[in-house]
Every structure is written in structure tokens, then in C-alpha cells.
Amino acid sequence: MTIATTNPATGQVLKTYGAMSDEQIDDAIERTDLAYRQLLGTTVAQRGGWLTATADLLEAERDDIARLMTTEMGKTLAASKAEVTKCAAACRFYARRAAEFLADVPADAEAVSATRAFVRYQPIGPVLAVMPWNFPLWQVMRFAAPALMAGNTGLLKHASNVPQTALLLEDLFRRAGFPEGAFTTLLVDSDAVDRILSDARVRAATLTGSEIAGRSIAQIAGRELKKTVLELGGSDPFVVMPSADVELAAEVATTARCQNNGQSCIAAKRFIVHADVYETFAEAFARRMAALRVGDPMDEATDVGPLASERGRDEIDAQVRDAVDKGATVLCGGHKPGGEGWFYPPTVVADLNPQMRMWAEEVFGPVAGLYRVSSYAEAVELANGTSFGLGANAWTRDPQEQERFATDLEAGAVFINGMTTSYPELPFGGVKNSGYGRELSAQGMHEFCNVKTVWVGEGMAGAGPGAHAE
Ligand code: NAP
Numbered sequence: 037m038t039i040a041t042t043n044p045a046t047g048q049v050l051k052t053y054g055a056m057s058d059e060q061i062d063d064a065i066e067r068t069d070l071a072y073r074q075l076l077g078t079t080v081a082q083r084g085g086w087l088t089a090t091a092d093l094l095e096a097e098r099d100d101i102a103r104l105m106t107t108e109m110g111k112t113l114a115a116s117k118a119e120v121t122k123c124a125a126a127c128r129f130y131a132r133r134a135a136e137f138l139a140d141v142p143a144d145a146e147a148v149s150a151t152r153a154f155v156r157y158q159p160i161g162p163v164l165a166v167m168p169w170n171f172p173l174w175q176v177m178r179f180a181a182p183a184l185m186a187g188n189t190g191l192l193k194h195a196s197n198v199p200q201t202a203l204l205l206e207d208l209f210r211r212a213g214f215p216e217g218a219f220t221t222l223l224v225d226s227d228a229v230d231r232i233l234s235d236a237r238v239r240a241a242t243l244t245g246s247e248i249a250g251r252s253i254a255q256i257a258g259r260e261l262k263k264t265v266l267e268l269g270g271s272d273p274f275v276v277m278p279s280a281d282v283e284l285a286a287e288v289a290t291t292a293r294c295q296n297n298g299q300s301c302i303a304a305k306r307f308i309v310h311a312d313v314y315e316t317f318a319e320a321f322a323r324r325m326a327a328l329r330v331g332d333p334m335d336e337a338t339d340v341g342p343l344a345s346e347r348g349r350d351e352i353d354a355q356v357r358d359a360v361d362k363g364a365t366v367l368c369g370g371h372k373p374g375g376e377g378w379f380y381p382p383t384v385v386a387d388l389n390p391q392m393r394m395w396a397e398e399v400f401g402p403v404a405g406l407y408r409v410s411s412y413a414e415a416v417e418l419a420n421g422t423s424f425g426l427g428a429n430a431w432t433r434d435p436q437e438q439e440r441f442a443t444d445l446e447a448g449a450v451f452i453n454g455m456t457t458s459y460p461e462l463p464f465g466g467v468k469n470s471g472y473g474r475e476l477s478a479q480g481m482h483e484f485c486n487v488k489t490v491w492v493g494e495g496m497a498g499a500g501p502g503a504h505a506e
Pocket of ligand 1: 037166167168169170175193194195196197224225226227229244245246247248249250252253266267268269270300301302398400426466470471
């Protein structure tokens with residue numbers, strides 16, 4: 037893929053970059069390995085100072101960074117600004133909480149015949165981060181902030197369409213005070229990932245992206261025996277039950293489907309509505325979707341900007357055409373507009389069946405699938421009837437149903453009477469083909485730590501009642 041900034045609102049190529057040579061990649065790995073050794077000699081407080089400085093820079097330069105992101109991938113300027121603010125908050129969160137997350141955890145010394153036993157969290161080394169374009173700053177920061185705080189270093193292979201944001205990130209961490217090489221951006225094609233991850237100095241990888249890319253990285257990491265965290269696609273259900281506040285559900289559904297121009301892994305994509313409230317919800321949802329303002333993402337009044345790529349726009353249009361050809365009903369939108377830029381109108385498609393692509397595939401744009409069900413059991417069966425398991429939403433005011441949804445929905449996160457989102461305080465990740473491992477919270481920080489057991493005794497190792505040979 038060409039490494040270039042192309043404005044999705046116009047289709048104009050603004051800047052192109054050549055891919056780094058093998059020699060440049062090797063140099064970068066060497067520098068990140070040296071930086072890792074340097075970080076081993078730093079304290080949590082020192083690293084926290086650098087991360088706080090990163091937050092300060094993000095806040096001070098928010099508007100410029102936001103314009104760059106909007107230019108590179110088309111999200112609305114308001115969304116870009118919110119993303120920068122969220123990244124700064126995540127940096128502050130980890131700077132504040134890392135000492136607690138990395139503190140030794142005492143174990144029951146007597147049970148293991150020790151005088152002292154505990155768990156110590158230590159860094160594991162350089163981590164390769166392969167990242168997508170949809171939240172070009174946030175996807176990277178939610179890996180980098182905890183990983184750097186834990187004392188690891190980061191090598192970023194960002195999506196080929198956001199090279200300037202990728203370079204900005206390296207510059208940001210350097211200016212905040214992190215040692216040279218602690219966070220390095222590699223301008224490379226995805227073909228170079230095998231070579232990078234095979235290098236003995238690179239200890240682990242994290243990928244946020246498609247299932248195909250996830251399988252590819254997992255294969256390389258399996259061969260090389262390296263730890264991976266995979267954050268992959270999703271086809272999140274949004275279930276509306278009879279006791280729900282239907283008008284509010286329709287309002288939130290509109291945001292949940294269309295924020296980030298519909299290109300979010302945790303966007304609600306399948307709207308599963310109980311027959312008792314189906315007509316009311318369908319009318320309110322289609323009305324709100326149709327009312328969204330599509331246009332120039334730099335305009336503060338715009339709700340939905342262009343898709344990030346022409347390929348992405350063609351893909352969702354093909355999914356809609358396939359559904360229509362097989363008998364689906366379009367309640368609003370549904371047509372690729374002419375003119376420059378890769379725009380697509382907010383669309384609601386009803387009367388879907390399993391023969392249609394939209395039934396099983398992720399739809400990565402502002403297109404919602406609407407499904408009618410007649411019971412709780414049918415709603416859960418349909419919600420879980422996907423290979424994905426990232427987030428899930430359920431709308432119900434019935435406390436018993438809330439409990440059941442929390443348990444029954446197969447997902448890494450269940451949000452009741454709200455839309456799925458991410459917070460530094462809560463773990464984030466998926467099950468099934470949405471990947472494995474967690475980001476954010478203490479769990480996210482521990483993914484790239486050596487969870488080291490420390491046993492201190494008086495020469496009696498292995499004497500405890502639970503001890504055995506391994
Ligand atoms: P993608 O094609 O998988 O790209 C993501 C990253 O992986 C890019 O840096 C890409 O590089 C690289 N890549 C692609 N193929 C690769 C391969 N075979 N080996 C190694 N690296 C490879 O994903 P996308 O289509 O741009 O992004 C949308 C997908 O990401 C959706 O499925 C979405 O749900 C998912 N996503 C998941 C999360 C989550 O947290 N679970 C968050 C955001 C997005 P190039 O750009 O150079 O191809």
C-alpha cells in the first residue's frame with residue numbers, strides 16, 4: 037500500500053512517503069532496544085513525568101493535531117478534538133495510577149513455605165504496535181501510555197494512510213522527554229511486519245485492525261513464540277426491549293452507529309428490536325439517521341464526514357447493494373453520491389436474512405442493519421449469532437433482564453442503556469474473532485509485563501504441601 041496522506045473529503049493526494057529500507061528498520065530496532073535498557077534504569081515517577089508532559093503537549097497542540105487527523109482520515113473536526121483530549125486524559129490516568137498498578141502484590145507466604153512471596157510486574161522489552169487509521173491517535177495512545185509507563189518501548193507500524201499522524205506521535209513522545217528510541221515510528225508496508233516481529237529484540241506485538249491482519253500477525257508471533265494482543269473487528273448488537281426508553285435508544289443508536297463516520301470497531305452495527313417496539317424504534321431511528329448532516333469534516337456543523345478510503349466506501353455500498361438485491365428494504369440513505377470525496381449517507385436497512393452479506397460481515401461505515409425479534413431468547417440468539425464478540429448494547433429497564441443480558445451476551449463489554457465506549461479505567465477487548473487480550477486499565481498495562489513470581493525463603497524450596505515438580 038502506498039504510504040500517503042490523501043484527503044478523503046476531496047480524494048486529493050497531499051503527501052507521499054517512501055517505505056524505510058531494511059537497514060533503516062534494523063537501526064530503529066537497535067535504537068529501541070537501547071532505549072529499553074535505558075528505561076530499565078528509570079523510575080515510575082520519572083516516566084510518569086514524561087507522560088504528564090505528553091498530556092500537556094497534546095492539550096496545548098490539540099487544534100493542530102485535530103486538523104491533521106481530519107485531513108488524513110476524514111473524521112469530523114469535533115471528533116478529532118475529542119480524540120486528542122481523550123488521549124491526554126489517558127496519559128494522565130496512567131501517569132497517576134501506574135505506581136499502584138506496578139506495585140508488588142504480596143502472596144500467602146506461609147502457603148508456599150516462604151518467608152516472603154510476591155508478584156512483581158516488570159517490562160518485557162520493545163513491543164511492535166500495528167495500528168489502524170480510524171482513531172489514529174487514540175488507538176496508539178491506549179497501547180503506548182501503559183506500555184511506556186511499565187518501562188517497555190514501542191515500535192509503531194501505523195496504517196499507510198495516516199503517516200503524518202504516525203510521525204507526529206514519535207515527535208510528541210520525544211519532545212515530552214522520553215529517551216530517543218523509546219517510541220519509534222516505522223514507515224513501512226505491512227509486508228515488513230514479518231521481518232520486524234521475527235527480530236529477537238522485539239518481544240511482543242499488539243495489533244488493532246481487521247481479522248485478516250490479526251490472523252497474519254498471530255501466525256508470525258506463534259512461529260516466533262511471542263506474546264500478542266489482538267483487537268479486531270466487531271459487529272456489535274444493539275438490542276432494544278419493550279421496557280426501553282425507545283426514543284432515547286433511537287437517539288443513542290444514531291450516535292452509536294455514525295460516530296467516527298461509522299468507522300468504529302465498537303460501533304453498534306446490528307439493531308435487534310423487539311416486535312412490541314419495532315415500528316416506533318424503526319421510525320425514530322430512520323428519522324434521526326436521515327437528519328444527520330453529511331459534509332465537509334472541517335465544518336463544525338457536520339455530523340458525518342467521508343469514509344477514510346474509496347475502497348472502504350465501495351465495500352459498504354456493495355454490502356448494501358447485495359442486501360437490496362436479495363430483498364432487503366432501505367429505510368433511509370442507501371446510495372453512493374456522486375461528486376468528489378468518499379461520502380456515504382447514513383443508511384438503515386431492514387428485512388435482512390442470512391443469505392445477505394450484511395448478516396454476517398462487519399459493516400464499516402454509517403449503515404445500520406435492523407432486525408425484528410419476538411422474545412428475549414431470540415434477541416440473545418441473534419445478538420450472539422456472529423463470529424465477532426467485541427461490544428454489545430442492550431436497552432431495557434427491567435432489572436432482571438439487565439442481569440441476564442450482562443451474562444448472556446458474548447462480548448468483551450456489555451453496556452446496558454448506553455453505547456459501548458472505552459475508558460482508561462475499564463478493560464477493553466474482545467472474545468471470539470474480535471481478538472484476545474485487553475487494553476486499558478491495570479489489565480492493559482499487565483499484558484506487556486513479565487508477571488514475575490518472587491519466592492524468598494531459607495533454603496526450603498519445594499517443601500510446601502502444594503509443591504510439586506513443575
Ligand atoms: P487493517 O487493514 O487490518 O489495517 C490495520 C493495520 O494492520 C494497518 O497498519 C495495516 O497496514 C496493517 N495490516 C494490514 N494487513 C496486514 C497484514 N497482513 N499483516 C500485518 N499488518 C497488516 O484494518 P483496516 O481495515 O484498515 O481497519 C478496520 C478494521 O480494524 C475493522 O475490522 C475494525 O473493526 C478494526 N478495528 C478494531 C478495533 C478494536 O479495538 N478491536 C479498533 C479499531 C479498528 P496498512 O495500512 O499498511 O495496510
